[in-house]
Amino acid sequence: MEESKLIFISGGVRSGKSSFAESIAINHAKMINGNLHYLACGKATDPEMLDRIAHHKETRNSSELPWTNWECPTNIGKLSPNFKQGDVILLDCLTTLLNNELFIDERAWEKESYQEQIYHAILEDIKNIRDQCSILIIVSNEVFNEVLPKSEIVFAYERLLGYLHQSITKQSSSAYLIESGLPHVMKGEVNELC
Structure with missing residues (x-):
């Protein structure tokens, strides 16, 4: 069996990374006559997140190709039996997934062994x-340029996210950084954007 293609897309908050990822997914689904799947890791924890989730759903519902939506804030691997060759999967987003996994237990994140376990599990x-x-297209946030309060919890989260970004990018065929809606090719070919 041929190894699947992995595409990594990152950017700041409201940079346009999800819209870009959706367009890449649609283009690939058309090329391979595949099925689109959206793996949503967000949880509606406040009114802003509720609005963002509703906006993303509305965008997918008005898409030229149908999406199958999966809401899974943790343990995304359990969904793998639902997918098959020909499927294009958009995971949105790694940042939220890490947050959900790392902070399931209020204090466990403090243990380095637990952090390693989460890293390997993801x-x-x-x-x-x-x-x-x-x-598989993975979307993530670039939180490293944002001014965040410096604390042990923020440091642990940033460190784990950085390691995940590096590992995923190393495995990916393409990696993009989205700034102000514009994609910058960090790895791979520009022709994928067409």
Whole structure:
């Protein structure tokens, strides 16, 4: 079986990364005559997040191709049996997934062994999903340039996210940084944007 394609897309808050990822997913689904799946990791924890989730759903519902939506804030690997070759999966977003996994237990994040366990579990879940589909697109936030309060919890989160970004980018065929709605190719070919 041919290894699936992995595409990594990151950017700041409201940079346009999700819209860009959706357009890439649609283009790939058209090229391979595949099915679109949206793996949503967000939880409606406040009115702003509720509005963002509703906006993303509305965008997908008005898409030229149909999407199958999966809401899974943790343990995304359990969905892998639902996918098959020819599927294009958009995971949105890694930042939220890490947050959900890391802070399930209020104090466990303080243990380095727990942080390592979360890191490996997320990568294993991504591998399991990737093994079942043709194309996996992962969206994440670039939080490293934002001014965040410096604390042990923020440092642990940033460090883990940085390691995840590096590992995923190393495995990816393409990586993009989105700024003000404009994609910058960090790895791979520009022709994928067409």
